[in-house]
Amino acid sequence: MAHRPKLIVLALALAVDMLGSGLLLPVSLLYFTEVTGLRLTTVGPLLSLAALASLPVPIIVGHVADRTRPLTRVLAAQVLQGLAFSAYVLVSGPITLLLVATVAAVGQRLFWSSFFSVVAALAEPGEDSRDADRRFAMAGMIQMGAMGVGTLIGGLAVTYSWYQPVVYLNAASFLLSALLLLLVPRGARPTAAEQDHGGYRTLLRDRPYLLLIAVNTIFALCSIFVAVAVPIHLIDGVHAPAWLIGPLLAANTVLLATGQRLAVRLVRPLSRAGALVLAGGLWALWAVIYAAAGRVPAWALVPYLLLGMIFYAAADLIHAPISNALSSAAAPPAQRGRYLAVYQYTFAFANILAPTFFTGLYAYGPALPWLALALVAAAASAVTWTLRTSLTARETASAN
Template sequence: MTDRRKLIALGLALAVDMLGSGLLLPVSLLYFTEVSGLGLSTVGPLLSLGALVSLPVPLLVGHVADRTRPLSRILAAQLLQGAAYAAYVLVSGPGTLLAVAIVAAVGQRLFWSSFFSVVAGLAEPGEDGRRADRRFALAGMIQMGATGVGTLIGGLAVAYSWYQAVVYLNAASFLLSAALLLLVPRGALPSPAPATGGGYRLMLRDRPYLLLIAVNTIYALCSIFIGVAVPVYLIDGLSAPAWIVGPLLAANTVLLATGQRLAVRLVRPLSRARALVLAGLLWVVWALVYAAAAGVPGWALIPCLLAGMLFYAGADLIHAPISNALSSAAAPPAQRGRYLAVYQYTFAFANILAPTFFTALYSTGPAVPWLALAVVAAAASALMWTLHTPMSAREKVPA
């Protein structure tokens, strides 16, 4: 199967997966409160606990990643998630809810700990190394586009209380995604990694890659800050009209779903490390503009917010594909699966950190979280600048 056909099959599987996941986003909490009769104060903590229990999954995946096929792991992840969401109908109390939440969270972490290894594995011998940027951009566009469409349909389902139908459709989407993945050849088992001193000990001595993980944790914090902080800040901190929140977030989703390949093409003259420095600086400007919004007159507020969002979108359009391509290129070829599995902790840590980061600083002043975010994004950009030489050297090594 050619690279293009493999990418099409993989893209369809991802689109179906993300469409189903987007459908569930507006419904996930409401299903348990409206259909299963559980209280919100019970549902929220149990779903969070399920996510915490799944945190070791990337480490476990990394332990076997370079001895197993990533596509096989993704198939297992889709079956786990399909079974978990099909079992929603069995939830009748806290115990069954926690069990379902754990299985779903484990399946989700297994998927994302393996998916980018599959994308990286689509590379053809001797191809231009930056071609991977376009593949990661296309995967990101599919992810955002399908999730956005699913979320819109899910919002409609909430309006008509179609909770049960959404859950069944989400479960079916994972099974259909698994069936589509069967069209992608699994390939040969990875060659055993050479004896280099042992597994994670080698990674812990790889200071440039550990620094890349640390920097990307900050970048991931910037990326997800929009969903955590913007709605509260606009409505509570700025007294902006409530209608502006939806269009701002929707516009960003549209840009991410359509613009990543263009962004990759525009930053092609830069090394990947330098491109990520640019992304970090754009996030710095975004955070400063949003901090300054607290002091602008009312007539200038919406133009200020829209202008700031352009800087955010530019940063995210660059970061989403380039960071994944760099993490793949910077990993030792014989241990790429392990490295990419652990790299996914950057997003897990950022998701854990973001709510506390925002709420703790917001209590001292509405603009304070944005100023703090600008500082940490600037520090991350400076660290990424120092990674230019070691990362560029690794990208020149044949995979």
């Protein structure tokens, strides 16, 4: 199979996966409360427990990543998730809910711990090393676009209480994605000479990469802060019109689904580390703007908030593809699978941290979480700036 058809099949597999995931998003809690009769106070903690139970998966994936083919792991993840969501019909109580949700969460962690290794492996001999930026941008655009469409359809399903059909469609999407992946050659297994047998000792001694993981956890916190903090801040903190929340979040989704390749092109003159420094600065500026929103006159508040979101969107457009490309290029080739698997913890940690970070500080004033976010974003940018020389050297060595 030629390189371009392989890309097309991978893109279709990702689009089908994300469409199904978007369908389930508005329905996930309602399915268990409306169809199985479980209480919301039972469902929420059990789903959180299932997510926590899946946290060791990237470590396990990292242990075997450089001895197995990433596409094989992605295929296994899709089958696992398809079977888990097919088993939703068997949920009749807390125990079965926990079992099914844990299998689904493990499958999801397995997918994201392996998928970016697949994208990284698409590099062809002799190509420009920055071509990877465009591939990661395209993957991100497909992810956001398909999930956005799925979420819209899932919202309509909630209106008509079509909970079970949505769950079945989501399960089918994973299985169809797996069938598409079967059409993609998985490549040869790593040879004994190509495999790394050093365990995690090399990674734990790799100070620049560990710092990259730390700063990207902060950048990931900035990225997801919009969904966690903006709705509450707009309604309770600055008393903005409630109708503004939907368009703000929808516009950001549309931009991520359409603008990542353009963002990659615009920051091409910068090093990847330099582009992340820019993204962190834009997030810090966005946070300061929203911290000051309480002092803006009511007549100017809506345009002020819309203008502020431009800085958030610009940062997200830069960070999404560049951070993944940098994490891949900065990893030693013989250990890339392990490094990228562990790198996915940045997003897991940020999702765990964000609600407590926001609500804990918000209790002392609506501006405080935003000022704290601006501070940590600026600090992450400063640390990334100090890493730029070593990271650029690694990218050059990896390209050669």
